[in-house]
Amino acid sequence: MPFGDGETILDVTRRAGRQVPTLCHDDRLKPAGACRTCLVQIEGARRLAPACSTKAGDGMQVTTANERIDEHRQNLLALYLVDHHQGHDDCEDGAPCELHAMAAAYGAPTDWEPLPLARAERPNDDNPYIEFRADRCIACARCTRYCDEVEGVSAITMAKRGIETTVSTADALGLFDTTCELCGGCVAVCPTGAMAEKMPLVAKAPPERKLHKVRTTCNYCGVGCQMDINVDGYGNNGKGQVAKITSPPPGTLPSDGNLCVKGRFAYDFIDHPDRLKVPLVRNAQGELKEATWEEALAAAAKGLRAVEAEHGKDALAFVSSSRCTVEENYLVQKLARVAFGTNNVHQCAAT
Amino acid sequence: MREESRRASVPEELQKAHAAGEDATNVAAKTTGVPAADVFGVDTFFNLLGESEKKLRVCTGLSCRLAGSEKILAQAQAAGLGATESSCLAACDRAPAVLKERRTLVEITAADIKRSGGDWKELDSKEVPQHLRWSGHVWPAESKPKTCAINLAGKPNWSGAASTLATEMGDEAVLAAIDEAGLQGRGGAGFPAAFKWRSVRGQAETKRYVVLNADEAEPGTFKDREVMMKRPDLVLEGLAIAARIVRATEIYMYIRGEFEIPQQVMADAIERTQSAGLYSELHFHIHSGHGAYICGEETALLESLEGKRGQPREKPPFPTEVGLWGKPTLIQNVETIACVPSILTRGGEWFKALGKTQPGSKLYCISGHVANPGVYEMPLGICLDDLVQAAGGYIGKLKAFSPGGASSGFLPASERKRPLDFKALAEIGSMLGSAGVVVLNESVDMAWAAQEQLLFFERESCGQCSPCRIGTAYQRHLLDGYISKRGQDGAKDSLSKLSMVSKEMIEGSICGLGQTASLPLTSAIQYFPGEFA
Numbered sequence: 004m005p006f007g008d009g010e011t012i013l014d015v016t017r018r019a020g021r022q023v024p025t026l027c028h029d030d031r032l033k034p035a036g037a038c039r040t041c042l043v044q045i046e047g048a049r050r051l052a053p054a055c056s057t058k059a060g061d062g063m064q065v066t067t068a069n070e071r072i073d074e075h076r077q078n079l080l081a082l083y084l085v086d087h088h089q090g091h092d093d094c095e096d097g098a099p100c101e102l103h104a105m106a107a108a109y110g111a112p113t114d115w116e117p118l119p120l121a122r123a124e125r126p127n128d129d130n131p132y133i134e135f136r137a138d139r140c141i142a143c144a145r146c147t148r149y150c151d152e153v154e155g156v157s158a159i160t161m162a163k164r165g166i167e168t169t170v171s172t173a174d175a176l177g178l179f180d181t182t183c184e185l186c187g188g189c190v191a192v193c194p195t196g197a198m199a200e201k202m203p204l205v206a207k208a209p210p211e212r213k214l215h216k217v218r219t220t221c222n223y224c225g226v227g228c229q230m231d232i233n234v235d236g237y238g239n240n241g242k243g244q245v246a247k248i249t250s251p252p253p254g255t256l257p258s259d260g261n262l263c264v265k266g267r268f269a270y271d272f273i274d275h276p277d278r279l280k281v282p283l284v285r286n287a288q289g290e291l292k293e294a295t296w297e298e299a300l301a302a303a304a305k306g307l308r309a310v311e312a313e314h315g316k317d318a319l320a321f322v323s324s325s326r327c328t329v330e331e332n333y334l335v336q337k338l339a340r341v342a343f344g345t346n347n348v349h350q351c352a353a354t
Numbered sequence: 355m356r357e358e359s360r361r362a363s364v365p366e367e368l369q370k371a372h373a374a375g376e377d378a379t380n381v382a383a384k385t386t387g388v389p390a391a392d393v394f395g396v397d398t399f400f401n402l403l404g405e406s407e408k409k410l411r412v413c414t415g416l417s418c419r420l421a422g423s424e425k426i427l428a429q430a431q432a433a434g435l436g437a438t439e440s441s442c443l444a445a446c447d448r449a450p451a452v453l454k455e456r457r458t459l460v461e462i463t464a465a466d467i468k469r470s471g472g473d474w475k476e477l478d479s480k481e482v483p484q485h486l487r488w489s490g491h492v493w494p495a496e497s498k499p500k501t502c503a504i505n506l507a508g509k510p511n512w513s514g515a516a517s518t519l520a521t522e523m524g525d526e527a528v529l530a531a532i533d534e535a536g537l538q539g540r541g542g543a544g545f546p547a548a549f550k551w552r553s554v555r556g557q558a559e560t561k562r563y564v565v566l567n568a569d570e571a572e573p574g575t576f577k578d579r580e581v582m583m584k585r586p587d588l589v590l591e592g593l594a595i596a597a598r599i600v601r602a603t604e605i606y607m608y609i610r611g612e613f614e615i616p617q618q619v620m621a622d623a624i625e626r627t628q629s630a631g632l633y634s635e636l637h638f639h640i641h642s643g644h645g646a647y648i649c650g651e652e653t654a655l656l657e658s659l660e661g662k663r664g665q666p667r668e669k670p671p672f673p674t675e676v677g678l679w680g681k682p683t684l685i686q687n688v689e690t691i692a693c694v695p696s697i698l699t700r701g702g703e704w705f706k707a708l709g710k711t712q713p714g715s716k717l718y719c720i721s722g723h724v725a726n727p728g729v730y731e732m733p734l735g736i737c738l739d740d741l742v743q744a745a746g747g748y749i750g751k752l753k754a755f756s757p758g759g760a761s762s763g764f765l766p767a768s769e770r771k772r773p774l775d776f777k778a779l780a781e782i783g784s785m786l787g788s789a790g791v792v793v794l795n796e797s798v799d800m801a802w803a804a805q806e807q808l809l810f811f812e813r814e815s816c817g818q819c820s821p822c823r824i825g826t827a828y829q830r831h832l833l834d835g836y837i838s839k840r841g842q843d844g845a846k847d848s849l850s851k852l853s854m855v856s857k858e859m860i861e862g863s864i865c866g867l868g869q870t871a872s873l874p875l876t877s878a879i880q881y882f883p884g885e886f887a
């Protein structure tokens with residue numbers, strides 16, 4: 004196989020269509036070589052080498068599967084499983100578990116007696132979005148490296164050592180009390196659902212593999228990230244419900260698997276009881292009452308014209324939401340300039 | 355470089371802030387500019403930082419256990435001293451040892467505990483009061499410069515004669531002498547020293563570093579402590595010679611945090627040589643460890659020097675190419691470096707001839723069931739019986755021994771004539787390692803001894819790679835299961851997964867810790883099957 008400068012064995016084997024399992028790897032991160040699932044045999048080397056961090060070399064002969072490697076993978080995965088939440092289905096509430104899938108794919112024994120949990124949790128973290136479930140964590144450090152290397156936020160860290168190695172924050176504080184921006188990238192990169200989303204867990208949403216993904220564009224701002232709405236067709240008494248939002252896989256689109264706090268987590272308005280579905284207009288007593296669109300628009304126009312009459316055209320200003328499309332923004336400035344004769348028009352994402 | 359050195363000072367800033375009772379994470383984050391979470395990650399990695407509120411730690415090393423440290427711990431706890439456990443404190447010759455903040459107190463007795471009156475500050479050894487710069491028993495007790503390359507009983511020589519000689523000889527002649535001497539690394543791996551020196555010398559990058567590995571934390575090992583205490587002159591001179599050969603001017607001495615006294619001795623020695631104008635173009639820096647055995651592994655040591663969690667790096671690249679802050683780095687053990695001056699003054703040929711089966715004289719640490727535990731400088735390749743004869747004989751009947759620290763596993767009495775060298779021990783799946791020899795007599799239960807060693811590795815695993823992180827805990831779990839059912843039918847079934855676990859630890863672990871951590875148990879089962887029936 005030909006290879007380019009700096010390419011790793013993993014890059015080359017993937018191009019060759021060979022399966023090499025990985026748990027701690029993410030193309031956006033520097034290779035860590037720590038999960039040991041990607042060990043391969045290099046002709047002439049005594050020890051197996053991590054495919055993710057070993058550079059391809061001239062004339063290098065690499066074996067990605069043989070008896071020795073198979074045995075290593077099975078024993079390794081069996082060890083992972085003794086230090087992990089037991090049972091596939093249970094484990095997958097919240098997010099898919101790459102570990103269980105890998106253990107099944109490589110025929111790892113699943114009947115080794117489990118160890119008691121030694122990783123500390125952070126039970127008092129009251130942020131509304133992200134939960135750390137220590138029993139699922141495999142200490143692969145994808146989340147902490149992502150937070151550091153991709154987001155540049157460094158809110159989370161690996162803490163303690165040995166079997167107690169866990170994911171924590173400065174002084175094990177809740178995420179609200181750290182530099183965390185709640186982008187949820189740690190949730191997205193976690194291979195086992197240890198970094199989990201609180202809302203689907205609270206709502207007891209079905210596992211992700213049972214959800215239906217609908218690709219759309221985030222309309223929270225002008226960047227236009229692509230996102231996948233994960234719909235539970237049976238939720239909300241059969242009416243269907245958005246269970247969570249995920250990013251399309253890294254490397255496929257310009258947003259490269261990233262989302263921000265709004266894109267990833269601010270979807271609960273969709274079925275929220277407080278959501279406005281019809282216009283409301285205040286009556287003479289100042290109470291909000293349901294109205295038709297004609298009534299609502301007439302009331303708004305009347306109010307605007309009244310300001311214009313009393314204070315002049317430039318007493319009016321129009322600000323459109325960052326959630327408006329280009330076409331809608333066009334119409335807002337038309338409304339301002341043509342209907343009301345003012346140039347006081349702005350868009351909230353224009354800062 | 356400013357950012358690098360700020361980062362490197364994270365552990366030190368944490369130590370200071372803890373001592374001052376401050377909000378350590380945030381204070382250290384502010385002074386260093388390192389994110390608070392990363393600072394916390396470092397803090398919780400090192401026992402002496404993250405658990406700095408614990409003031410007394412009782413050694414759990416095998417020799418201290420044999421000397422009753424378990425009782426001392428129980429008594430200390432009962433006396434309200436708030437004592438906790440510590441991994442081996444490198445005072446096996448003066449067991450049982452207790453760490454008081456960062457000072458090692460030796461030969462602690464029940465009477466000492468009583469005298470403390472329940473106040474940890476008052477705990478002291480009546481035998482060896484802590485204001486003393488205590489050291490250990492060494493052999494030969496008189497100066498023998500002709501047969502001992504290090505010669506612990508010899509008077510320090512502050513003339514810098516060997517270093518001057520090295521300059522006169524020229525670099526190639528120095529390297530040739532080290533080559534001829536056949537000097538092998540004495541930190542554990544036995545790697546030829548000259549090879550590393552040449553490798554660093556040959557790098558294209560011109561910024562290079564020399565690092566002294568004085569982390570000495572392999573259970574049963576306390577020779578580097580004695581070298582620093584008794585011959586700091588040789589350590590500095592060896593470092594200076596090495597630094598000139600590899601063209602480095604910055605020398606970092608990584609000394610374990612529990613070595614408060616040796617740190618002081620080395621600091622005084624630096625002061626002394628520099629004020630006498632010796633090695634004046636070199637900068638010696640002392641970096642204290644903070645309680646983590648793994649930082650003795652050379653790449654973990656580098657991470658720790660850089661102010662990070664002490665997690666080993668994948669090799670290759672080796673530190674000689676990509677070391678401290680990514681620059682070529684020569685890392686050498688204290689004993690290795692201390693051999694250099696006499697090799698130059700007396701010749702490579704002389705050094706080589708000092709050995710019996712392999713080149714040189716060697717510092718053997720002996721403790722456990724022997725009459726006179728201590729550091730013995732003897733020809734490399736003597737056997738256990740020779741060593742113990744010098745050490746005043748066995749206490750009780752020899753049952754088993756550990757030839758080179760916990761990582762070397764156990765050997766049966768039948769190996770008492772085997773040369774204690776790098777090659778002969780490797781042939782039977784053991785190793786000379788750090789030459790920390792622990793002798794066990796017939797009173798010792800091998801399952802118990804293995805359990806103590808397994809606990810050590812579990813506690814000291816850095817946790818980065820899963821074969822070791824989970825494997826060390828799981829093998830101990832399996833052994834606990836066996837011990838709890840011992841004597842009952844099917845007790846042995848508890849160990850049925852062990853061979854798969856140990857195989858994976860050897861195959862999959864990143865560094866030597868995980869790769870050897872199963873040896874105490876697998877060797878105990880191999881040689882003493884009757885005790886695991």
Ligand SMILES: Cc1cc2nc3c(=O)[nH]c(=O)nc-3n(C[C@H](O)[C@H](O)[C@H](O)COP(=O)(O)O)c2cc1C
Nearest residue numbers: 539540541567569570571650651652686687690866
């Ligand atoms: C787990 C582990 C712990 C180690 N601890 C020490 C130590 O305390 N002191 C030491 O000199 N070498 C230690 N080593 C060996 C070092 O990695 C390295 O080989 C040595 O410092 C090189 O110096 P030398 O060639 O002079 O022996 C350790 C290795 C491992 C794998």
Ligand code: SF4
Nearest residue numbers: 816818819822865868
């Ligand atoms: S083998 Fe153990 S100590 Fe070494 S890198 Fe892996 S987890 Fe850390």
